[in-house]
Amino acid sequence: MNIESVYIKKILQARVYDVAEKTRLDYASNLSGRFDNNIWIKREDMQPVFSFKLRGAYNKISSLPKEILAKGVIAASAGNHAQGVALAAMKLGIPATIVMPKTTPEIKILAVQHRQAEVILHGTTYDDASKYAQQLVKQRGMSYIHPYDDEEVIAGQGTIGMEILQQHTGKIGSIFVPVGGGGLIAGIAAYVKYLRPEVKIIGVEPEDAACLHSAMQAGERVILDQVGIFADGVAVRQVGKLPFEIARKYVDEVLLVSTDEICAAIRDIFDETRTVAEPAGALGLAGLKQYITREKCSGCNLVTITSGANMNLDRLGYVVERAEIGEQREALIAVAIPEQPGSFRQFCRSIGQHFITEFNYRYDNSNEAHVFAGLRLSKGSVEKDKLVAKLRDKNYSVVDMTDNEMAKTHVRHLVGGHAPLLADERLYRFEFPERPGALSHFLTNIGERWNISLFHYRNHGSAYGRVLVGIQVPDMQLDEFQNFLDNLGYQYWNENDNLAYKLFLN
Numbered sequence: 278m279n280i281e282s283v284y285i286k287k288i289l290q291a292r293v294y295d296v297a298e299k300t301r302l303d304y305a306s307n308l309s310g311r312f313d314n315n316i317w318i319k320r321e322d323m324q325p326v327f328s329f330k331l332r333g334a335y336n337k338i339s340s341l342p343k344e345i346l347a348k349g350v351i352a353a354s355a356g357n358h359a360q361g362v363a364l365a366a367m368k369l370g371i372p373a374t375i376v377m378p379k380t381t382p383e384i385k386i387l388a389v390q391h392r393q394a395e396v397i398l399h400g401t402t403y404d405d406a407s408k409y410a411q412q413l414v415k416q417r418g419m420s421y422i423h424p425y426d427d428e429e430v431i432a433g434q435g436t437i438g439m440e441i442l443q444q445h446t447g448k449i450g451s452i453f454v455p456v457g458g459g460g461l462i463a464g465i466a467a468y469v470k471y472l473r474p475e476v477k478i479i480g481v482e483p484e485d486a487a488c489l490h491s492a493m494q495a496g497e498r499v500i501l502d503q504v505g506i507f508a509d510g511v512a513v514r515q516v517g518k519l520p521f522e523i524a525r526k527y528v529d530e531v532l533l534v535s536t537d538e539i540c541a542a543i544r545d546i547f548d549e550t551r552t553v554a555e556p557a558g559a560l561g562l563a564g565l566k567q568y569i570t571r572e573k574c575s576g577c578n579l580v581t582i583t584s585g586a587n588m589n590l591d592r593l594g595y596v597v598e599r600a601e602i603g604e605q606r607e608a609l610i611a612v613a614i615p616e617q618p619g620s621f622r623q624f625c626r627s628i629g630q631h632f633i634t635e636f637n638y639r640y641d642n643s644n645e646a647h648v649f650a651g652l653r654l655s656k657g658s659v660e661k662d663k664l665v666a667k668l669r670d671k672n673y674s675v676v677d678m679t680d681n682e683m684a685k686t687h688v689r690h691l692v693g694g695h696a697p698l699l700a701d702e703r704l705y706r707f708e709f710p711e712r713p714g715a716l717s718h719f720l721t722n723i724g725e726r727w728n729i730s731l732f733h734y735r736n737h738g739s740a741y742g743r744v745l746v747g748i749q750v751p752d753m754q755l756d757e758f759q760n761f762l763d764n765l766g767y768q769y770w771n772e773n774d775n776l777a778y779k780l781f782l783n
Contacts, residue, residue: 683745
């Protein structure tokens with residue numbers, strides 16, 4: 278029996294509807310008109326736990342024998358899978374324990390506790406929580422519910438593919454599926470390709486968490502050295518074994534999208550549905566938009582999945598800010614202007630009718646100043662390129678900062694400037710687990726060995742804090758300082774050669 282037949286039977290027999298909803302497949306009229314294609318959104322954000330994870334969790338738990346069920350279940354998760362397991366266990370009247378990283382936002386902890394599950398906070402990452410959950414399995418005799426690497430979980434998620442084909446009986450060009458561990462895309466691909474092999478199944482991952490994309494290129498599963506944490510719902514270092522067996526055969530391609538593109542898709546979903554998708558929940562639409570641009574297609578029937586809406590409110594400011602860049606509605610540029618009265622006015626005249634979203638200025642020297650400007654766009658990158666060319670024709674020195682990560686994350690918010698008399702400054706970006714006392718711990722580790730000459734910290738409402746630090750380190754102490762960095766235990770980037778640093782801070 279081939280792999281599709283096995284999963285088709287399991288999907289048809291899945292018991293997800295004891296707790297899950299058959300969610301709507303909504304026609305996105307605004308997006309369809311804007312992109313000249315027929316775009317449909319599968320609304321998994323409307324599940325009782327606001328994500329699709331309930332399907333697989335319940336299907337797995339309900340398949341266990343009664344004597345095993347009586348001992349309870351355990352899972353490791355920082356969010357959606359945890360809520361799915363908790364609700365499934367509550368529905369079946371069995372005990373559930375969820376191990377969550379200490380970095381998990383309180384809103385998700387409370388959501389799990391509200392569903393009568395025991396919450397244990399352990400470690401700072403999913404891997405830490407997962408290892409501890411495995412220890413508890415042995416100690417308590419409970420059953421471990423894996424978030425994606427399990428046949429019953431995959432079958433539960435596959436009911437989404439079944440519903441899509443039931444709800445859209447006409448021609449479908451492509452279905453765009455967000456990918457983390459791979460359970461969702463595996464279930465959908467197994468079902469859809471069995472019945473409608475002509476439909477393309479396209480996975481979508483963040484550029485900095487491309488576990489399936491990397492595996493497809495390598496022809497085998499790989500373990501990523503690190504993953505980005507903005508789309509925390511898909512921050513997985515290795516795709517599941519079972520999902521990869523299906524994906525390598527039935528997934529047509531995997532697209533990679535940037536943080537800015539994800540933020541733009543979150544905004545698109547809100548404009549279309551008035552629902553705030555979480556970053557992982559907007560991946561599919563981000564990939565769909567990228568695909569339309571690449572293929573220049575029109576009149577196609579394209580389906581995507583809003584896989585979750587467990588968004589923390591304090592992340593919205595960051596999303597809104599980056600959505601403008603992701604939608605190519607804003608450009609960030611650095612411009613050198615003469616240090617003399619009236620130069621700012623002349624610069625604004627040169628920009629013309631473009632709306633200035635921000636303007637950061639610091640004195641550089643007696644001859645020129647550097648301006649960091651945000652500009653509203655209405656015609657995307659073409660308009661930006663024309664503006665840059667226009668300014669250069671007027672003899673302005675212009676640098677496009679729109680794709681400079683340090684400029685977007687730190688410099689545009691940093692009240693700083695040049696320090697001509699400062700010696701031996703080294704600039705680094707750091708990320709560390711965001712929890713009470715983390716910033717104090719970071720500063721304590723630095724101690725008093727080196728002087729901090731610049732410090733910028735911004736809370737992004739995510740599991741990790743980001744810091745930009747200037748530290749004065751004489752050449753003779755560089756080896757000692759490198760040893761300090763290696764032993765600090767935080768991820769870091771050397772930004773000494775970053776052009777944004779040289780223009781505005783160095």
